[in-house]
Amino acid sequence: MKLRDYLRDRIFVYLMLLLSVGLLQLFLRAFRVPAKLTAVVAVIFALYTATTEIWNYMRRKNFYNDLKEKLEGLDRKYLISEMLGTPSFYEGKLLCEVLQESNRSMCENIAGYRKSASDFREFIEMWVHEVKLPVSSLSLMAHNHKNEFADKVLEQTRRIDGYTDTVLYYARSENAEKDYLIKEVSLRRAVSNAAVKNREDLLLHHVELGTENLDVTVMTDGKWLEFILGQLFSNSMKYTAKDRQAGITVSAQDFSDRTILRFRDNGIGIPESDLPYIFEKSFTGKNGRSQARSTGMGLYIVKNLCSRLGHVIEARSQRGEYTEFTITFAKNDFYRFD
Amino acid sequence: MKIFIVEDEKEIRKELTLLLDKYGYACASSDDFRNITARILEARPDLVLLDINLPYQDGYEVCRELRKESDVPVIVLTSRDTDFDELLSLNIGADDYVAKPYNPTILLLRISALLKRTAKANRGQTYRNLQVNVARGSLSLEDRELILTKNEMIIFLLLLDRQGQIVTRDELMTALWDNEEFVNDNALTVNISRLRAKLADFGYQDAIVTRKKQGYVLK
Numbered sequence: 001m002k003l004r005d006y007l008r009d010r011i012f013v014y015l016m017l018l019l020s021v022g023l024l025q026l027f028l029r030a031f032r033v034p035a036k037l038t039a040v041v042a043v044i045f046a047l048y049t050a051t052t053e054i055w056n057y058m059r060r061k062n063f064y065n066d067l068k069e070k071l072e073g074l075d076r077k078y079l080i081s082e083m084l085g086t087p088s089f090y091e092g093k094l095l096c097e098v099l100q101e102s103n104r105s106m107c108e109n110i111a112g113y114r115k116s117a118s119d120f121r122e123f124i125e126m127w128v129h130e131v132k133l134p135v136s137s138l139s140l141m142a143h144n145h146k147n148e149f150a151d152k153v154l155e156q157t158r159r160i161d162g163y164t165d166t167v168l169y170y171a172r173s174e175n176a177e178k179d180y181l182i183k184e185v186s187l188r189r190a191v192s193n194a195a196v197k198n199r200e201d202l203l204l205h206h207v208e209l210g211t212e213n214l215d216v217t218v219m220t221d222g223k224w225l226e227f228i229l230g231q232l233f234s235n236s237m238k239y240t241a242k243d244r245q246a247g248i249t250v251s252a253q254d255f256s257d258r259t260i261l262r263f264r265d266n267g268i269g270i271p272e273s274d275l276p277y278i279f280e281k282s283f284t285g286k287n288g289r290s291q292a293r294s295t296g297m298g299l300y301i302v303k304n305l306c307s308r309l310g311h312v313i314e315a316r317s318q319r320g321e322y323t324e325f326t327i328t329f330a331k332n333d334f335y336r337f338d
Numbered sequence: 339m340k341i342f343i344v345e346d347e348k349e350i351r352k353e354l355t356l357l358l359d360k361y362g363y364a365c366a367s368s369d370d371f372r373n374i375t376a377r378i379l380e381a382r383p384d385l386v387l388l389d390i391n392l393p394y395q396d397g398y399e400v401c402r403e404l405r406k407e408s409d410v411p412v413i414v415l416t417s418r419d420t421d422f423d424e425l426l427s428l429n430i431g432a433d434d435y436v437a438k439p440y441n442p443t444i445l446l447l448r449i450s451a452l453l454k455r456t457a458k459a460n461r462g463q464t465y466r467n468l469q470v471n472v473a474r475g476s477l478s479l480e481d482r483e484l485i486l487t488k489n490e491m492i493i494f495l496l497l498l499d500r501q502g503q504i505v506t507r508d509e510l511m512t513a514l515w516d517n518e519e520f521v522n523d524n525a526l527t528v529n530i531s532r533l534r535a536k537l538a539d540f541g542y543q544d545a546i547v548t549r550k551k552q553g554y555v556l557k
Contacts, residue, residue, distance in 0.1 A: 129391070222421050
């Protein structure tokens with residue numbers, strides 16, 4: 001709150017005061033009151049106005065400046081009403097009441113949304129578990145009655161399973177609740193679990209899979225990491241280069257403060273103009289539009305899961321040469337509970 | 339070997355029985371989920387496949403009750419697949435954990451691995467007169483010893499495990515990948531012929547027989 005703004009705001013009051021003092025002076029002069037006396041009256045008026053105005057200004061200035069300062073300092077601005085002291089003047093009190101009332105109503109509103117979001121997520125979790133039962137039945141049936149048709153059924157059930165997992169992990173990644181479990185996970189185990197799950201497809205696409213230095217453990221949620229790796233596998237298989245033997249190399253590098261997992265393929269790569277956006281929701285890019293049916297959700301979910309787990313995922317690529325994803329796992333004693 | 343299947347989905351139970359039957363396990367199961375623990379104990383199985391979502395009481399509870407009475411190996415089968423569920427399963431005394439929808443081949447591998455691990459009389463592995471040294475990764479006959487590569491050992495052990503039965507290429511492949519050996523079809527063929535050559539070296543020329551479109555049999 002600046003003095004100039006305050007004065008400008010009060011300009012009408014001052015004009016009226018000036019006018020009335022002027023009129024009073026004329027009136028007094030008309031009654032031949034001595035000039036000294038009229039001067040005293042004017043001074044008294046001026047003193048009175050100055051004191052009340054300064055007092056008024058100071059009260060408001062203290063309150064509003066405090067309010068603005070707190071607002072700027074706040075990360076979540078809607079919490080401002082919780083931070084306010086009760087001001088000594090009427091308008092301030094009114095403002096506080098209004099803020100608190102509107103805040104309360106907004107909280108109720110948000111609680112409603114939160115409830116419906118978590119209900120929805122619970123339903124999705126439940127639905128996914130239910131749908132896995134018929135998928136299990138189908139894959140067992142196909143396995144028990146092996147023939148060409150059964151193989152096709154198996155392939156399709158694998159696809160259904162992949163899609164349901166995407167839904168499940170999307171719901172999990174969007175949710176604020178902590179439903180992951182950080183523990184020591186062997187990278188070799190995680191990579192090979194993800195690879196076994198994608199074995200048929202990897203062989204179908206003639207992908208050579210190599211691993212290097214995976215005998216390290218990282219602090220993460222094993223299941224989430226397997227899902228992330230599965231997404232990377234399925235991306236690599238979508239964008240293989242036609243003119244050479246497709247290959248994926250998964251390797252790890254262990255540093256004193258972090259472990260880096262590199263997932264590199266020799267596929268068609270990502271155009272440089274697309275690279276900054278690949279982790280964004282619903283981004284399909286040139287590759288996604290021209291090559292495979294891409295929903296633009298896979299990498300978005302991957303990024304979300306990584307940041308919830310506290311890992312950093314980055315992508316580098318050279319068009320026509322390679323794509324490399326790196327996941328950085330921090331080594332933090334905070335995670336260890338033994 | 340008798341396996342008790344605790345699963346409330348009829349279709350899955352039927353297909354699981356069919357699958358395990360085909361691989362030479364005897365199967366038992368029950369509809370009576372009220373007293374399922376008693377039913378399991380009555381059947382005296384060598385291994386229990388346990389679903390988690392069950393009527394009346396959940397699988398964790400069944401497992402806990404079972405553990406009070408018996409050390410029978412338990413594999414938890416479930417569609418709840420978080421790390422937390424896995425940890426909980428192992429904490430209440432289950433021996434292994436497989437998430438639905440499982441790859442049937444992996445399930446079979448886990449079952450036979452668990453049975454081998456818990457087999458009371460751990461007979462030293464032999465094939466005819468050959469001594470199989472898993473730890474050293476070699477085969478030996480009297481003073482002669484031949485080293486097998488990791489891949490060959492995995493293949494040989496799976497064939498030996500089911501000696502006389504057909505083992506499909508898919509099973510061999512899954513076993514290899516499950517052991518972090520990401521080989522392709524050609525590599526599998528090469529590994530098998532190398533293994534054949536090594537066995538022939540000991541005088542077992544026709545140890546591994548190819549069954550067209552089915553798989554391999556170790557005689």
